[in-house]
Amino acid sequence: GAGGSPKFWASGTGFGTGERTAQSNVDVSATKMLRVRATAICINVVTPIVALAHYMGPTLSDEDKCVLQSLSSQICTGRVVRFLVGVLENDSALDMMQKCVLYTAVFELLRTVARVPEFHPLFSLRDEPAGKTIFDCVEALGRISSSLSKTHNLVAKFMSEDDGISGTDRVEEKAEAAFLSEMTAMREAVAECRISRDHCDGDAPQSLATSGDGGDGGSLYLRGLKDCQFDNVSMRNENGEYDHHFRSRIMVEKPSNVKLRRILREFTSLMDDLPLHESSSVFVRIDEERIDTMKVLITGPEDTPYAHGCFLFDMYLPPKYPKVPPVINLRTTGFGTVRFNPNLYNCGKVCLSLLGTWPGAKEEMWDSSTSTILQVFVSIQSLIFVSQPFFNEPGYEANMHTEEGRMESARYNANIREATVQWAMVDMLRNVPAGFEKVIREHFRLKMMTVIRDLDLWLTEAEDKQSHFKSLSCQVVALLVELHKLDKGQLEDSLSAAALEKDALTVMLPILPSTLKSVVEAHLKTNR
Numbered sequence: 261g262a263g264g265s266p267k268f269w270a271s272g273t274g275f276g277t278g279e280r281t282a283q284s285n286v287d288v289s290a291t292k293m294l295r296v297r298a299t300a301i302c303i304n305v306v307t308p309i310v311a312l313a314h315y316m317g318p319t320l321s322d323e324d325k326c327v328l329q330s331l332s333s334q335i336c337t338g339r340v341v342r343f344l345v346g347v348l349e350n351d352s353a354l355d356m357m358q359k360c361v362l363y364t365a366v367f368e369l370l371r372t373v374a375r376v377p378e379f380h381p382l383f384s385l386r387d388e389p390a391g392k393t394i395f396d397c398v399e400a401l402g403r404i405s406s407s408l409s410k411t412h413n414l415v416a417k418f419m420s421e422d423d424g425i426s427g428t429d430r431v432e433e434k435a436e437a438a439f440l441s442e443m444t445a446m447r448e449a450v451a452e453c454r455i456s457r458d459h460c461d462g463d464a465p466q467s468l469a470t471s472g473d474g475g476d477g478g479s480l481y482l483r484g485l486k487d488c489q490f491d492n493v494s495m496r497n498e499n500g501e502y503d504h505h506f507r508s509r510i511m512v513e514k515p516s517n518v519k520l521r522r523i524l525r526e527f528t529s530l531m532d533d534l535p536l537h538e539s540s541s542v543f544v545r546i547d548e549e550r551i552d553t554m555k556v557l558i559t560g561p562e563d564t565p566y567a568h569g570c571f572l573f574d575m576y577l578p579p580k581y582p583k584v585p586p587v588i589n590l591r592t593t594g595f596g597t598v599r600f601n602p603n604l605y606n607c608g609k610v611c612l613s614l615l616g617t618w619p620g621a622k623e624e625m626w627d628s629s630t631s632t633i634l635q636v637f638v639s640i641q642s643l644i645f646v647s648q649p650f651f652n653e654p655g656y657e658a659n660m661h662t663e664e665g666r667m668e669s670a671r672y673n674a675n676i677r678e679a680t681v682q683w684a685m686v687d688m689l690r691n692v693p694a695g696f697e698k699v700i701r702e703h704f705r706l707k708m709m710t711v712i713r714d715l716d717l718w719l720t721e722a723e724d725k726q727s728h729f730k731s732l733s734c735q736v737v738a739l740l741v742e743l744h745k746l747d748k749g750q751l752e753d754s755l756s757a758a759a760l761e762k763d764a765l766t767v768m769l770p771i772l773p774s775t776l777k778s779v780v781e782a783h784l785k786t787n788r
Contacts, residue, residue, distance in 0.1 A: 310376055336385060380453060401443065488702070489531075513578070557693070569685055598679045612644070675728075740772075
């Protein structure tokens with residue numbers, strides 16, 4: 261903030277200090293769109309010139325061919341490649357649709373270039389900073405194209421003729437279909453060009469499909485859970501009622517076509533852009549009847565008192581979405597007994613400026629043109645599930661760097677850790693939410709040793725607090741039994757609960773770190 265005052269939180273929680281930007285999101289967005297349109301106009305000037313070379317190719321004079329070669333040398337440059345790679349690297353279908361005029365112009369240019377051999381070097385020039393060619397980027401667009409196709413099919417499912425779709429909706433639907441068609445035609449033209457080039461010189465550039473994935477992309481966790489991130493599931497119970505915090509609104513509020521179209525556009529990107537990392541991930545389930553009704557599972561980030569826990573949220577998009585933000589409620593509250601964070605009430609209320617549940621600066625509030633569902637998930641993940649949640653409480657920031665503040669924060673974290681083990685780990689494994697069965701099972705199975713390591717650390721840090729150490733130990737023992745079941749399955753039904761527990765703990769004992777091992781040994785000794 262002004263005068264060098266410290267900023268204790270990232271913007272968005274509604275708490276803390278920090279400078280505010282003078283220009284609003286709306287102003288910035290408008291300026292960017294003007295630049296997008298201006299760039300599209302420039303591209304649309306070049307494309308007909310390239311097209312003319314294609315159509316006049318057989319009749320070009322030697323002088324015209326020299327001009328064509330000169331034009332080719334001007335276009336096939338590193339600067340042009342860098343621009344086109346920068347545009348094509350976009351992995352957000354929603355952003356592409358919002359910049360439809362630019363992407364349509366780029367697609368038309370590339371499709372035209374693919375027809376003129378003199379311009380083909382443009383495709384294989386490698387952009388040095390990114391290390392990619394246009395060939396690579398166009399190949400990677402296959403994922404976006406596939407997602408857009410799925411979205412287009414969902415539009416047909418949820419926006420039938422009987423829904424009273426307006427003329428504007430029909431125009432937008434046709435525009436999206438045309439955009440998808442243009443992308444497909446461009447990809448096919450460039451693919452044919454690449455096949456021809458590879459056949460001639462047998463030296464295809466490295467593609468995204470065979471390049472490295474950035475290091476941790478090949479981990480067991482990412483491979484095991486990538487396909488589980490986004491799916492649909494019935495959210496009705498056996499009585500046909502919605503098992504959802506906002507069930508009363510869902511039953512009476514009909515989604516508008518504007519809302520449906522925006523949701524479907526967002527889902528196109530959401531399918532691929534949800535955070536997935538061993539430290540913390542987001543998993544989404546949409547209702548198979550109502551795509552405005554969701555359940556979200558966020559795993560607690562490592563190095564926080566929420567580490568490895570699974571926190572379930574109910575989300576609903578109101579009829580006026582995206583003009584108004586989503587509404588969201590935390591279900592993991594220990595049946596209303598736990599307040600996991602100053603921003604997470606025990607009734608489930610989620611306190612964020614982005615959601616309009618806490619006052620904030622204009623740039624922190626929901627913006628219908630730029631804010632997204634994904635932004636809400638990431639805000640919860642990064643602004644609420646933090647390492648020192650105690651200081652999210654208004655007025656507590658003054659003690660952040662004092663001994664008293666550190667002690668209060670440590671006590672607060674100790675209680676959150678215990679609640680995380682009890683309700684976001686043990687209870688989640690015993691009472692798995694519908695639709696997240698594989699996610700929770702694989703999450704804990706693949707992270708078992710990391711979880712055990714952190715449990716040992718938490719117990720070690722709690723040894724000088726007898727009451728907390730004892731209650732945390734009980735929850736940790738219960739968790740170890742549940743973790744054992746992940747690999748071994750349910751043990752014999754004929755065994756008593758005590759026998760099952762003894763068997764599980766005895767098997768787990770050799771792999772446990774010192775503090776955790778002593779806790780388990782003491783438990784087994786006491787319960788002989």
